[in-house]
Amino acid sequence: MDTLLSGQLLFAALVSGSLYALVALGLNLVYGTLRLLNIAHGDLVMIGAYTAFGAFSLFHLPPVISVFLAAAVCAGLGWAVYEGLFRRLLANPTLAKRVEANSLILFYGISVILQNVVAMTFTASSRGYQYLDTVITWGGVSMTGNRLLTLIVASAVCFGTLLFLRHTLFGWSLRAVIERREAAQVVGVNLNRVQLITICAGFAAAGVAGTLVSMTEQITPFMGFPFTIVAFVVIIVGGLGNIGAGVLAGFCLGLVETYGIALTSPGYRSILIYGLFVAVLLIRPEGVFSKAVRS
Template structure:
């Protein structure tokens, strides 16, 4: 297959949209949590992994459709986020007054949680990959072949992206959240309930990661060790899109999905991780402010 055939392939374009939409809702939570609280949640990928396993067991044991599982997993993940904030993160935010120390402390905390969650799931589930069949019938439109589960995943991810964008752009809470991301101290001075913004951001972030896990598990195999590459992908999206720029994050997710999909098609599936980490390193070196970072003028 020539380069032109690869570039014009409808199948690869559809794969790009699915991968990009999935990365977008994973990175959404990371962007909200880091933007509002400056917490480096390197365990974000483990939330996606747990969501995949919960969706799997709800389907296997209770026969619950993954579409309904997304609601259950979102609620479960949101509750976990609230409990984590109440018992761990709130005291950390109060005690640590410097951004650098807060980032370093949160990095160590979430790194420990990442290893803990990963090893507990590996102990309970073993390292054997899991998968289940749901809506895997193939629909053909000309040269394009799409499975039903990927169509559903794309539609759900797009609905979440559009809904969150409209909510944050047009609601009063969205205005408060953007003010906390850009000027947290000024937001507190003018009366914004910063703690409430923190809690809502954390619950939205955890819920979106859990939903992403259900969608991922619906489409492909997963294991206890899928979290770290997904967290790296989310960090790439946040950096490329610009901190606090939700729309920029969605565009960056599509760009990363295109790089990964077309890069694998032109090289080899074995180089997927190389492409992902290569983009991560290149982004940190050449685009530390991101492609779509907001420019603030004095």
């Protein structure tokens, strides 16, 4: 019981919660504007992680710098995916008819390619490096510097994005696209541009999250999928396309997961996450669906 009430556990929950919120934020942005579920989103986290790992081990660049590199790499991937694949997919009427299911399979293809290209480059074995891993004790809670940094950066990006959406012209047009796609176009929002920028930003968010993960965890080319699943749980619970609620749901999931594991054992982590995922989809298929249809 003591461990459950400790600040230690709460800190751990907040760290993973902030990461989940950040990963889900990216997925939610892409879903909100494109109306397509990106099953390869977790693999972008992986790409971000390997970018940071590569930069650290080859050029001794610390993550605080390589995080920008990771964001840029993922944004570039976003650009390539949008320009190279989706404009084509949406332009073809036979494909566009079942574009949602088709795009999911398409994204899965991208996911497989990313995983195995990285596996060919860096081998499939797990990698890691040490950065800011000294323990700080603060208010009775011991933490490593890199975890604290993760919490700070992930939260800052999430809340920064929310502020940006609320207080800038681009943020307004983006929200307009999420809520009323056709109407937004009528009032002069350049849909193409908003979609392109958003997919780049969403991918970049995953890259940032990947950099943060690489500081504290061992990374492998196949680490991405659990992040995708977590992000799906978060945005379905928070409401697809609802950015603010998604961030909140991310933190909640971090709490549920951390305390859930503390009450059972780490071996149940995957079961808990996948169980939640399946349950959410089964219990709220109409909820998920009607929201998507209405907007």
